[in-house]
Amino acid sequence: xxxxxxEADIVVGVPDSGIDAALGLSHASGIPxxxxxxxxxxxxxxxxxxxxxxRTNSVKIKLNVIKEAVRGKRVILVDDSIVRGTTLxxxxxxxxxxxxxxxxxxxxxxPQIRYPDYYxxxxxxxxxxxxxxxxxxxxxxxxxxxxxxxxxxxxxxEMLKPKAEMTxxxxxxxxPFTVDELNRKMVEMLRPEGVTTPIxxxxxxxxxxxxxxxxxxxxxxxxxxxxxxxxxxxxNQAFINYYEKIYQYSTKF
Numbered sequence: 001x002x003x004x005x006x007e008a009d010i011v012v013g014v015p016d017s018g019i020d021a022a023l024g025l026s027h028a029s030g031i032p033x034x035x036x037x038x039x040x041x042x043x044x045x046x047x048x049x050x051x052x053x054x055r056t057n058s059v060k061i062k063l064n065v066i067k068e069a070v071r072g073k074r075v076i077l078v079d080d081s082i083v084r085g086t087t088l089x090x091x092x093x094x095x096x097x098x099x100x101x102x103x104x105x106x107x108x109x110x111p112q113i114r115y116p117d118y119y120x121x122x123x124x125x126x127x128x129x130x131x132x133x134x135x136x137x138x139x140x141x142x143x144x145x146x147x148x149x150x151x152x153x154x155x156x157x158e159m160l161k162p163k164a165e166m167t168x169x170x171x172x173x174x175x176p177f178t179v180d181e182l183n184r185k186m187v188e189m190l191r192p193e194g195v196t197t198p199i200x201x202x203x204x205x206x207x208x209x210x211x212x213x214x215x216x217x218x219x220x221x222x223x224x225x226x227x228x229x230x231x232x233x234x235x236n237q238a239f240i241n242y243y244e245k246i247y248q249y250s251t252k253f
Contacts, residue, residue: 001028004202006105009073012036014080014092015063021109022078031076036069065095074103081110082186082203083123085130089190097195105200106190111222112182112203114174118234123221126170126242134185135173136247144176152243155236163229170239171224179203 011033013022026033075096082088088106096104112131117123126132139148154169174182183201191199204212206222220226226235 001025003205003208004107005029006076006107006200006202007074008076008103008105010034010036010069011076011078012069013078015039017081018077018079018109021080021107022076025076025078025107034066034069036066036075036077038064038066063092063095065099067099070096070101071099073101074105075101076105076107078107078109080108081113082106082108082130082201083113084128085186085190089192093190093195093197093199094192097192097197101197103198103200105202108201108203110204111206111209111219112179113221115168115170115221115224115226115235116238117221118226118231124234124238126238127246130186130189131182132173134182134189135177137189138177138181138185139173140251142176147173147176148243148247151239152247155239155243158236159233159240163233166229166232166236168224168226168232168235170235179205 006029008031011022011026011029011031012035013019013033015037016039023033025031077092077096093104113123113129114131114135115129116126123129136148139145151169151172154172158166158169183203187199187201190201206219209219209222217227220231224235226232
């Protein structure tokens with residue numbers, strides 16, 4: 001809250017993962033907390049379902065919005081993370097927009113997820129992440145195709161090194177942009193067609209995360225600082241896969 005003060009009328013959490021952070025933000029800001037959604041307890045965690053169509057359909061069944069909580073209000077919507085962004089775009093934003101809030105501020109209690117995870121979660125492909133896709137779109141818009149090509153070549157070079165000497169070259173793609181620039185591009189990409197409600201996107205910072213949980217070192221999917229040589233190898237390979245299977249066939253201008 002100290003990093004990103006926002007004017008709003010109510011703070012709501014996406015059940016159940018966003019509720020604790022929403023309560024904390026409400027306490028810190030003084031903005032009232034409200035129950036904005038009723039959750040169908042017979043639907044499990046949508047994030048881990050294997051396909052996007054399954055995740056989207058499950059959210060539609062899982063969440064029912066409370067009209068009185070959001071209609072005509074400036075709403076801060078808190079979730080624990082924003083990974084792919086498609087559930088927000090296809091379900092949650094549309095559900096809220098139909099009730100005509102004055103503004104929607106989407107807050108992620110985790111930083112931007114920029115890199116894959118190889119330690120047990122289904123987060124292996126770069127192209128799935130909304131933050132990565134926003135970065136690629138900004139590079140295209142600004143004509144910075146040479147950087148993308150250079151990072152591809154450097155990733156290929158990394159693969160020739162012993163694993164213990166590898167570094168994450170994918171970080172270089174994000175260096176030209178600020179967090180706010182990426183956030184604004186993500187809002188453009190997340191806004192469903194026909195939605196007119198003003199939308200703002202706020203992420204927890206890396207520094208804020210470390211302050212909140214100082215003894216937890218698992219930040220590699222935010223920073224690219226993988227804790228094992230195998231992680232460094234796989235993140236470089238992930239970009240090579242993206243470049244060879246998707247990027248080189250995409251429109252660059």
